[in-house]
Amino acid sequence: MTINNINTIPKKTDFEKIRADFPLLQRDMNGKPIVFLDSGASSQKPQQVIDAMNDYYAHQHANVHRGVYQLSQEATDAFEKGRRIAQQFINAPSEKEVLFVRGTTEGINLVASSYGRKFLKEGDEVLISAMEHHSNIVPWQMACEQAGANLKVIPINDAGELVMEEFDKLLNEKTKIVAVNHVSNALGTINPIEEIIEKAHAIGVPVLVDGAQSIPHMNVDVQALDVDFYTFSGHKVFGPTGIGILYGKEKWLNAMPPYHGGGEMIETVTFEKTTYNELPHKFEAGTPDIAGVVGLGAALEYVQAIGHEAIQLHEHELLEYATQELQQIEGIRIIGTAKNKASVISFLLDGTHPYDVGTILDKLGIAVRTGHHCTQPLMNRFGIPGTVRASLAFYNNTEDIDRLVEGVKRAKRMLL
Amino acid sequence: MSINEIQDEIIEEFDFFDDWMERYEYIIDLGKKLPLIDDSMKTEERLIKGCQSQVWLHAAQEDGKINFTADSDAVITKGIIALLVRVLSGQPAKEIAESELYFIDKIGLKEHLSLTRSNGLVSMVKQMKRYGIALSSQD
Numbered sequence A: 001m002t003i004n005n006i007n008t009i010p011k012k013t014d015f016e017k018i019r020a021d022f023p024l025l026q027r028d029m030n031g032k033p034i035v036f037l038d039s040g041a042s043s044q045k046p047q048q049v050i051d052a053m054n055d056y057y058a059h060q061h062a063n064v065h066r067g068v069y070q071l072s073q074e075a076t077d078a079f080e081k082g083r084r085i086a087q088q089f090i091n092a093p094s095e096k097e098v099l100f101v102r103g104t105t106e107g108i109n110l111v112a113s114s115y116g117r118k119f120l121k122e123g124d125e126v127l128i129s130a131m132e133h134h135s136n137i138v139p140w141q142m143a144c145e146q147a148g149a150n151l152k153v154i155p156i157n158d159a160g161e162l163v164m165e166e167f168d169k170l171l172n173e174k175t176k177i178v179a180v181n182h183v184s185n186a187l188g189t190i191n192p193i194e195e196i197i198e199k200a201h202a203i204g205v206p207v208l209v210d211g212a213q214s215i216p217h218m219n220v221d222v223q224a225l226d227v228d229f230y231t232f233s234g235h236k237v238f239g240p241t242g243i244g245i246l247y248g249k250e251k252w253l254n255a256m257p258p259y260h261g262g263g264e265m266i267e268t269v270t271f272e273k274t275t276y277n278e279l280p281h282k283f284e285a286g287t288p289d290i291a292g293v294v295g296l297g298a299a300l301e302y303v304q305a306i307g308h309e310a311i312q313l314h315e316h317e318l319l320e321y322a323t324q325e326l327q328q329i330e331g332i333r334i335i336g337t338a339k340n341k342a343s344v345i346s347f348l349l350d351g352t353h354p355y356d357v358g359t360i361l362d363k364l365g366i367a368v369r370t371g372h373h374c375t376q377p378l379m380n381r382f383g384i385p386g387t388v389r390a391s392l393a394f395y396n397n398t399e400d401i402d403r404l405v406e407g408v409k410r411a412k413r414m415l416l
Numbered sequence B: 001m002s003i004n005e006i007q008d009e010i011i012e013e014f015d016f017f018d019d020w021m022e023r024y025e026y027i028i029d030l031g032k033k034l035p036l037i038d039d040s041m042k043t044e045e046r047l048i049k050g051c052q053s054q055v056w057l058h059a060a061q062e063d064g065k066i067n068f069t070a071d072s073d074a075v076i077t078k079g080i081i082a083l084l085v086r087v088l089s090g091q092p093a094k095e096i097a098e099s100e101l102y103f104i105d106k107i108g109l110k111e112h113l114s115l116t117r118s119n120g121l122v123s124m125v126k127q128m129k130r131y132g133i134a135l136s137s138q139d
């Protein structure tokens, strides 16, 4: 799978074989083989990840960075290997800049809190977008409140794309940080973060990118992007829950105060004064989620082995197919029609409520997400209570889409 | 009829259905049939916000009994509301406060009254009982 000999025509990746790596996809839901279309909320795990974590607990577990004995060294090695894998996965320049956090939410909270305490003053501005997840809104509201700063919002158009002319106007000398998602969880829009970063940097403003929905679907190179902070969740990229990554440029991480206090993050402690450990440990107080890191490492290696190119191609085909098939149903309205989209389809069925559609799909063994997707301001922007959202991963196939389309048709017959 | 007699009646009715499809079609029908609440009653203080769907609940007392009217923006939620109203509305406050709603489970709709669904129904039932408690403790 990994070696592409230039003399042979690259074989089409066998995604059916890949699907078989995911034990959960073999179960039933409500008496029907499950169609899992909620990977945007959390993805399923391949056996390789499950095995790696079991193996760690069965053979390698001890606390890290502490014991002088061999086992503790092995655990530390397994843990730090996970960091190196993550570093390579996003092409971070140094391991010091790759912090383990619980997930995207904690990554953003860390930056909002620590960067906020150091750099946000009264009258300053934080710039986010109208399509942010609550976890990229609320931490900034809290930081702004603390500092007396103001939250500004880049608007979107009806297709669900950022209005970049407005961004240009909103970005100014009062802006202290821009925080946007790479891919919208509710709409699937891929945002032009390259342009955002370039323009922000032109006036010395750092950018945080919420990568929760991009990392599972596309290649991310933090150096090529020149992004200041990039954060994502392990559980959305086929790894375990409770672990995620915050990449941050060393210059910022060094300048920021620690987030949590405790063990691991200190150099010396006296009751009068504590000096802090070096990066990345300065931001990793307490015993970390070692098994989670091992699992995340296995997940990222798994994705890398398939290859981003093959994944993107497969998902793009599925997205096109799903969009086309759903659109054939009369009364379907797709929310989020950006030119640049990742494999998320949010839709409404005229005259029905998302909850009703989701309930009937559930009975048919189809798992979709319904509701506001933790993006209430975005739903308000569209004047809708929520949507039905199908979010795809590389383990989905056209049969899943066919079952979804059939299910929506059935829901329509029952509800209208 | 008492609360439990109505519950048993509903359970018996649902026994006729063969599968989930028929059950849901019936509930959807119930939901569609009646505008349960006057639109002017759909005010903020009568609104119970669920994460998924919303519920409006209005209570009026009459001789120690409570009459409920309610509504929802989702039709399945509304159908279940119709059943809840049928069971509880017009009953003595004390009975409402002490009621145990077993019929939901028995007719296979338990998941709609779980917090994870957060369609507003759990809060609605709580609110109905609160009215019952409030009124029965007055005398």
Ligand SMILES: Cc1ncc(COP(=O)(O)O)c(C=O)c1O
Pocket: A040, A041, A102, A103, A104, A105, A106, A133, A135, A136, A181, A183, A184, A185, A210, A212, A213, A233
């Ligand atoms: C765009 C986006 N940001 C942030 C999050 C929060 O991720 P987590 O709950 O893993 O911290 C999500 C998860 O739904 C998301 O889709």
